[in-house]
Amino acid sequence: MEYVLTTNALCKSYKSFRALSGLSMHVPKGAIYGFVGKNGAGKTTLIRLVCGLQSPTAGDYTLYGVKNTDRRIGRARRRMGAVVENPSIYPGMTARENLEQQYRILGLPSLEGWQEILELVRLSDTGKKKAGDFSLGMRQRLGIAVALVGDPDFMILDEPVNGLDPQGIIEIRELILKLNRQRQITFLISSHILGELSKIATDYGFIDNGCILKEVRASELEQACRRCVRMEVEDTQILARVLDNMGMEYKILSRTRADVYGRMILSAVVVALHEQGCETLSASEREESLESYYINLVGQGEGAAGK
Template identity: 70%
Template sequence: MDYVLRTNALCKKYKDFKVLNGLSMNVPKGAIYGFVGKNGAGKTTLIRLICGLQEPASGDYTLYGRKNTDKDITQSRRRMGAVVETPSIYLDMTAENNLKQQYRILGLPSFDGLTEILKLVGLDNTRKKKAKNFSLGMRQRLGIAIALVGNPDFLVLDEPANGLDPQGIIEIRELILKLNREQQITVLISSHILDELSKLATHYGFIDSGCLVKEMSAKELEAVCRKCVRMEVSDTRALARVLDGMKIDYTIITDQTADVYAKVNISHLTAALAKENCEVISMQERDESLESYYVSLIGGGKNA
């Protein structure tokens, strides 16, 4: 698998406080990578490091095959666009002039592609309206537009839906999906809005107290979080025999509990279990969300 970004045991300290503690993560090319963690977990610090805004205390990272210590790491960073914390925009300028300023900062020879970027983010009809009169969602999209100047193929977004109303969240989600699917841009999104992230991400990295607790694909997460019926029975061995005969997928949890991953005819199942001298004690539908999985992963008590 090709990776856009790989970090190796990254550490970062502020005085005696360790913000990143040996963090290793892998962002595959073409992915929408959801970087999940509560506020203060180290998400923004990691983003600032890979953008070159800060240096790690120890460890290293590789961006498009170049280590951060390589002299030509700037060549890899030119393939990145980023919105870190809040969008860097000039409030007294129009969307078009904000983009022109970014073209100048990057030293680009012309404004080729500017109109297309504005259209892509849905700001092509703002004309002479200044950014200070934009909604929060429009400002966020303008920040992404500025990050797209220079045709990056890796986009880093720090809490892009933070503070947005439902319509603004939908607009940002649709824009990210469009950039990923139509422009083939790899996206790294840090977020603590897990329900929204679950509608976007193809891969996840779960961070807590500066450590990467778990890294997995969306398919792996779906398998963990899929709907099931939690059954409590007198004998799970008998239950397993019956479910195998019905060709129904299941997972044995304990000697008396199992998760059944199918809609079953309760009457038929209980009758079949009765023949095996197995009693059904309880049945309960379960549907673990990304949020509940994250809480269970890092331990709900200390983060409640």
């Protein structure tokens, strides 16, 4: 698989505080990579490192195949756009002037395309209104518009829907999907609003205490989070035989516990087990959401850290 960004045991310390401790992640090309973690987990720190705003204490990262220690990293960064925390815009300038500023920073020969960018983020009708008078959602979209100057093929958005109203959240979501599908832009989106992220992400990276706990594809996550019946029986080997005969999908968790997927007639399974001398001890329906998946993951991480 081709990766836009990979990090290798990345560490960042601020005096005695370790914000990142050996973080390794992989952002596939064309993905919308949901970077999930609670506040203070290290999401923004990683983004600052990748954007070149700060330097790692240890470890390295590779952007478009160029290592961060390579002199060509500046050129590689030209292929990306980012909105880190608050949108980086001049409040005393109009939307058009903000774009013009970015065109000059990038040294683009003409202002060609500025109107298209403003239309894309639905700010083409703001006229002479200063960015300082924009709503939070408009400022966020202008920040994305500025990041879009120069046609980047990798965008980093740090908490893009933070503080937005429902309408603003929908607008940002649609914009991200549109850019990903129409322009094939790879996204790295950090967020702790998991419900929102689950609507667009194709890949996830779960971070806690400066470490990636797990990277998973959205399809795998859906599989892990789907509805099931957790059964507790005397012997899961007998249960497996019974379920195989019934053509059902299952996952053995231990000698006495298993998850059974899909629709099933519980009484039929219980009777079949009883006929083979295996009693059913309990059965409960389970559905894991992204939130509970994350909480379980963080719990495991903390447990591991505790040990």
